[in-house]
Amino acid sequence: MAKHNSEGKVAVVTGAAQGIGRAYALRLAEEGFAIALADIAESSETARQISAAGGAAESFRVDVSDESSVSQLRGDVLATLGRCDVLVNNAGVYPFQLWDEIEYADWRQLISVNLDSMFLMAKAFTPGMRERRWGRVINQASDVFGIVIKGVAHYTASKGGVIGFTRALATELGDQGVTVNAIAPGLTRTPGTMSRQPDPHSVEDPEEMVAFAQGQAIPRVEQPEDLAGVLAFLASEDASFVTGQTIWVDGGLVRV
Numbered sequence: 001m002a003k004h005n006s007e008g009k010v011a012v013v014t015g016a017a018q019g020i021g022r023a024y025a026l027r028l029a030e031e032g033f034a035i036a037l038a039d040i041a042e043s044s045e046t047a048r049q050i051s052a053a054g055g056a057a058e059s060f061r062v063d064v065s066d067e068s069s070v071s072q073l074r075g076d077v078l079a080t081l082g083r084c085d086v087l088v089n090n091a092g093v094y095p096f097q098l099w100d101e102i103e104y105a106d107w108r109q110l111i112s113v114n115l116d117s118m119f120l121m122a123k124a125f126t127p128g129m130r131e132r133r134w135g136r137v138i139n140q141a142s143d144v145f146g147i148v149i150k151g152v153a154h155y156t157a158s159k160g161g162v163i164g165f166t167r168a169l170a171t172e173l174g175d176q177g178v179t180v181n182a183i184a185p186g187l188t189r190t191p192g193t194m195s196r197q198p199d200p201h202s203v204e205d206p207e208e209m210v211a212f213a214q215g216q217a218i219p220r221v222e223q224p225e226d227l228a229g230v231l232a233f234l235a236s237e238d239a240s241f242v243t244g245q246t247i248w249v250d251g252g253l254v255r256v
């Protein structure tokens with residue numbers, strides 16, 4: 001197990017109401033961090049699961065693409081939990097729109113949620129990390145940046161931006177005890193991806209996702225839990241000399 005010094009430390013996880021964000025929040029709670037669940041939707045089910053497992057969490061409503069909402073979140077988290085040591089920028093959207101269908105408003109909206117949010121959240125929460133000379137910023141990218149498919153030009157651009165921002169911020173904060181890394185998941189079974197399937201509540205993995213997984217070196221459908229261990233490692237003491245990196249966690253679809 002990775003070495004954690006999480007006693008008294010707080011992790012803010014965006015998009016924690018469901019999907020990968022929920023798995024991240026649950027895992028960091030298991031590792032001993034107190035968790036700020038930050039989502040535009042209600043995170044009560046994630047909070048319930050953390051509490052049932054003996055962890056500590058508080059829920060906050062935020063629109064990560066909105067400067068004043070993020071500023072409010074910062075105030076609320078600091079007032080309630082006192083600090084932020086680990087920032088997990090996971091919230092994101094992935095509408096499928098072919099090039100001829102994307103309007104400028106769609107582009108702006110997606111870039112705002114997936115990329116502007118990284119800037120706003122890092123501006124809000126890295127000052128305390130720098131003061132204490134310890135911090136972790138972990139940004140959610142996507143392996144779409146490494147494969148490139150039709151229908152996601154705005155999404156691919158936003159996730160390429162996440163990877164670039166991760167490298168740049170790591171360079172700015174590396175001498176102050178703060179590491180900045182990204183995780184690039186593959187196609188993962190979540191409420192978001194299942195909502196596009198013929199039966200969103202099926203307990204079986206849908207045929208389309210099973211077929212997609214055949215291109216991976218490990219040919220099974222990715223689950224949120226496949227990502228949580230890598231996040232726990234990046235938040236740990238063991239990862240203190242790892243920064244500016246993108247870790248591809250996609251069963252070996254992208255091999256760089």
Ligand SMILES: NC(=O)c1ccc[n+]([C@@H]2O[C@H](COP(=O)([O-])OP(=O)(O)OC[C@H]3O[C@@H](n4cnc5c(N)ncnc54)[C@H](O)[C@@H]3O)[C@@H](O)[C@H]2O)c1
Nearest residue numbers: 015017019020039040041063064091092142187188190192
């Ligand atoms: N599931 C995949 O196949 C996959 C693959 C690669 C990358 N990702 C990335 O992982 C992240 C999570 O994906 P998921 O599949 O768990 O998504 P999901 O749709 O299941 O959950 C996303 C969560 O983010 C929240 N959210 C959306 N917009 C928000 C906003 N403006 N402010 C605050 N919260 C907001 C939603 O309410 C939701 O709880 C995203 O960044 C996504 O791009 C997912």
